Structures are given as C-alpha cells and as structure tokens.
Amino acid sequence: KAGVTQTPRYLIKTRGQQVTLSCSPISGHRSVSWYQQTPGQGLQFLFEYFSETQRNKGNFPGRFSGRQFSNSRSEMNVSTLELGDSALYLCASGQGFRDTQYFGPGTRLTVL
C-alpha cells in the first residue's frame, strides 16, 4: 500500500497570504489528523477528521481550518499567514477510532 502523501513538500509564502495543504491518507483509512511541528513547540495537534466530520480540534486560532472529502483526502488552510506559522505540517491517517496513526513526510512551510 502507498503511504500517506502530502503536497506540496515545500512552500514559501509571505505574511498575510493564505495557504492550502493537501493530504492523501493510506487507502482504506478514514481518519486524518493534522499536526504542526516547530523546534520550539514540538508536535502540536491541530485537528482530526473522520468520515468528513471534524471530531476534535487543538488550541489554534481560527485562521487554521481544515476539511475532509468523501474519499478521505484532507486539506488544511491557513489564512493571513504570520511569521510564526513557519513549521512542518504533518498529516497522519488511521483506519478508524484510536487506531495506529501513520504519518506522511510533511509539508515544510516557510513564511517570509
């Protein structure tokens, strides 16, 4: 089976712009979670989707949003980018509730 794929792998944006990141889970997986990873804060949970419904959300401002499509693919959007949004954004998929999560390689976002 192909692993979790994330596109793009690298992205450079400027402050105030918005960005959309994409995640394709492992075939058959219905759960997708997003995480932000920075050297200072480590891995922080953003949100989790299951069957197109957001089941959980971390402590991030409303500028961070996401959605999941009927084929389980997921996107996350960050509007009005700030310098502090520079990070590695990781997506993880699982088969269902409380199953092992498998991570993608991440999207490295740099905000200038």
Added chain:
Amino acid sequence: GESVGLHLPTLSVQEGDNSIINCAYSNSASDYFIWYKQESGKGPQFIIDIRSNMDKRQGQRVTVLLNKTVKHLSLQIAATQPGDSAVYFCAESYRTGGFKTIFGAGTRLFVKA
C-alpha cells in the same frame, strides 16, 4: 537534514548496548500510548503502542513499559544500532469527543559506532 528540536534531551549509547528512553505523560485519563521515531527530514514513524490495560508490550527489539501509578512510559531498545539514531517521541491519547493525541517533547538518541 531538518532539525525536529534544537534543545531536546539527548541520550548517547554505544552500538550494541541497550537504550532506555523515558517519558512522563500528563493526563490521567490517557488510555493509549504510542512511541514514534523521527529521522531527519521525515515524518514520525510508528514503533510500538500500548493500551492502559497493559503494563508491558514487546516488539522486535523494542519493549514499552507503562506505569500508570506515576504516569511514566519507557521505551527499551535492545542491541542499539546506528540506524536507531533519531528523535523518539512518546504520545498519549485520550477521549474527548473523538480522540486527541498529545506528543512529548522528544528525546534525541545518538548511537556511537
């Protein structure tokens, strides 16, 4: 490669020795625990998990121990190899509507040849 953490606790071991990486978790409601390995430039890779109704679980060269009394988790790697060099994260998971997974800060493991 990319750094996943500039000021992580570091463990340095000799090749062939056993490694023990420790983790304290925070939420007494957490009932599922996972260890991940992250190499530079890659996403975290699942190593082993354990549910709260167990106190020990073994995999290939790895063992996870769970002490719920003191909210402590450890990962033991037998016969550590250079390829084990990476950052290791513990994660705790608990129910809150769906489930939420909280990651620890990570420990950097260096294996000396």
